[in-house]
Amino acid sequence: MAVAAEGPGGLRLLALDPAAQALGLRPGEPLGRVRARIGVPLRVYPAEPAADRDALLRLCRWACRYAPVVAPFGPAEASDGLYIDVAGASHLCGGEARLVDDLAGRLARADIPARIALADTPGGAFALARHGGADRIVVPPGGAAGALRDLPVEALRLDPGAVAGLKRLGLRRIGELDALPRGPLARRFGAALLLRLDQALARRPEPLAPLTEAAEYAAARGFLDPIGRQSDIVRTARDLMAEMAPRLERDGLGACALRLALHRVDGVVRALDLGLSRPERDPERVAALVSLRLDRLGRALDAGFGFETVALAVTVTGAMPARQTDLGAGSAGDGVGFLADALAQRLGRALLRLEPRASHLPERAGRGVLWVAGGGPGSVPRRSTGRPSALPPPSPSGGLEYSCIEAGNTASGSVAGPLSRAGEGSGPSGCGTTGTRGDGALDPENSRPSPQPSPARERGHVAFLHQDRGSTELGEQRCAQGAGHAPAIPSPWPDHLPPRPLVLFPRGEAACDVLSTVPEGPPRRFRWRAQIHRVAHAEGPERIEAEWWREPGEPRDYYRVECEAGHRLWLYRDGPHATDRPAAWYVHGLFA
Template sequence: MPRVVSIYLPDLAIERIRRADGEGRLSADLPLVMIAKSGSQRWITALDRKARQAGLHVGMPAAQAQAIIGKLQFVDADPVGDAAALERIALWALTQYSPVVAMDAPDGIVMDTEGADHLQGGEELMLSGIVNRFHGRGLTARVAIADSWGAAHALARVGKRDTVLVTPGETVRFVERLPISSLRLSPDVVASLRTLGFQTIGELSSTPRAPLALRFGPEIGRRLDQIYARLPEPIEPIKPAELIEVSRAFAEPIGAPETIAKYVSRLVVQLCDALQKKGLGVRRTDLIVHKVDNTMQAIRAGTAKPARDVAWLTKLFKDRIEKIEPGFGIERLSLAAIMSEPLAEAQKTSSLIEEEVVDIAPLIDIIGNRGQRVYRVAPVASDVPERSVRQIGVATAPAGGSWTLHWPRPVRLLARPDLIEVIALLPDHPPVSITWRGKRRRVRRADGPERIFGEWWTKSSEFDAVRDYFVIEDDGGERFWIFRSGDGVDAATGSHKWFMHGIFA
């Protein structure tokens, strides 16, 4: 069953203008609206939160808006620029989330994530991750996932929730109370239906189709079938201009796993030949299955580093061919290199002295394509322990930063320091005993303190901050890394509370 994600960007036009205002000509304290012109008429096409709170709305004449708010900022609408920004977002989503991504103009994108959500940790984590990544870039986003494009589109635009997750098979329960304006019908049809007394999609769907079709045509019935997932609505995926893609169409539909595997192998050979001509290796590859019922299914495979090894890429896809549901048959297979990087030819040499280097990239590829996140830890030039490491890609070379430590560090650093109860003589003596997670431990040996100062150049609140770290060993021989916030004398240096921060081997 398809799983469709709709990403709604309600303030894309305004936020794009704000982000592009590098010179600071637009005030952040004054309301901002975008104005469209046609002859002597001028009206609002987009507005920010402050303008909405003042009572303005899309479609309001500009003169009326200026009469309501004297200090109102105007910017000419730029639909071409908005469309270009939406296309860039869609192309970015293509590389991050799904092989099937399309623009849902003018204010959103749509994706078929069937079989791809496991790479993001599941649907719930995928939706929250999408919202967080957009928010981190200063863009407002509301995201919904459902069994159909129509349902996801409607749920993302109704209500104020950032994420809406419709469990498979529960579409009817989620959409039947939505307003009829969510059906993507023309405003004239929606107004006429409201005149007839229809308010919700459930009321409209329970009405006989024949009278509605006689008066309004087949569009209402088509939209109802689409939102309830009774009628497929194909998503035509967006494609980058430089995309390397090979495909194979079939005069007679295919469906047997052995046949699919045979043609996938041939497509991999063609794709690798095309990559070799351009000196590229693939990092992310999508197999698009086009079925005779006008639906698509996609399988994505990624590699830790650029690759164009035919045998290995073929194996990555053959291991997942059983996930393909041919239905009534497959009429075309496409293989596309969504992400590629330069890959130079390397000559293999043999030596009687040097040991052969074992490449673990295939193992990483297998784990990563099963949905597990694989990463490396790189050093960061920081004395604060939790800031001294960062996660990087497996094949990414660490850049900058190093560890120059004279004191031992634990093999396991807690994600967040745990508050502990301690009996200790201030200011410089180690603890006599600690209580961590309900268990009291007597300290047999201790080493310290190691004093770490706050990084006042990154956070002004850390100007006087101090931590005193101790390595302790309890009665059972377990060794821990604990610290006291503050120097034990001056309250300005910290709270003087104790925390567990790491565990030694």
């Protein structure tokens, strides 16, 4: 069996299984020549780089069980491996050797061939995993130079031109390279060679680009006996939140978004992202939201043989100053906030509120924006979002990520898993707590993304200066409302507009067979939605210009008409009246 991909001069072999390697085949050979050379039939599959990448990312997420900083190989390395920064985390498995054994055992059980090396630096671990000659290598601290001395220079992650140049000079081993004076090497091969050499030998730091950043607030709990019942998961989530709450409280923060990772016994990781409308650190509320979310998932949360680890991490934090609590129920805003969160978890739908926008066009002049607790009209919640992640976000398939290890999809070579001990910059999270961290991009349903500007929500008001009788009425009405509750914030809705319809269509619906008494005037009769409407009364026109700075268009003349049946409609003629073309009429809204 082999995997082939388009290469220079046609299809070339990319990866081979052991049986094919036994035939003497090498990656990179042209497929046609191979077929002609060997006498046995060869099963060839096309390469799927995107699927390989996905599988690697899933493996990375799974590997977060060992340490929070896990990085897949970047463009400089091959595409089939990952780094785990086990600094400060190896003792949790009983030492480095046991960690490597455990990792190798689990990968073997999942039918993933792997070569694992643990060294002081990512570069050293990479070199040993690729060229070390053994499947499991653990280099003691400080032993990098000795372990790397006999490895070929290809192990240094150099570009092929530099490798060929070194070989031409007879430099085949890292040890030989290291013994040379640095100046001539840098002049001849550039600084990249020395950088790679220094990175491998721990003379210069090498930052990893982790798949998920370590959450500052995370807690996890493992179970000897796997749990599967919803009530157990909810109770665990509550306990984990209670564990984190004092730390959050000390820092004056609350959780704006949480990620609950459920590690199944068979290696599948289920991640549930929970978005909150305001910072929260109450364990009971978080537990209630988790419960609602699991309600919604129902059987889709396939517990299988149970979950062995439940991890809760705060992916987005927000400032949450201390507040004097009330003996009675909280304020009304709290209730609405909790309702909003409950609906988001249970139905996957967010509460919207209407917001005006500064636009002349009625359909562009407003929109529905996501409701945020304490966010008055126009205010922006204070949220400190996580740092941007280096990798694409998880698949936005309803917030339910499926991370698992498939057997048999790794024909494209063995997966090398170097482990580096000395992680620079990103230290491990606290002892006893390991956890995954969401990578900034949250579940689109639960977090607060910018809402899709669907035309149906593009509503609002028009800032068109018409001073007429509508203004006084609206002014009175504002006073009447102000008497009801405190008008702390002036309404962002302007009150100087002519009457606007109660329901506005996203775009005008064509009215046909329009009959007018005067060509410039309002229609007397028209057909709309397969019905003839006879106009009993018409007011207008109100001319609204197109937004020429966005896109050219005709000005519209709006009329408010009342039909004989009593229905009130908002009609417009697209463009001013002209003798040389028929007038196009549209119904744009309906009045109450």
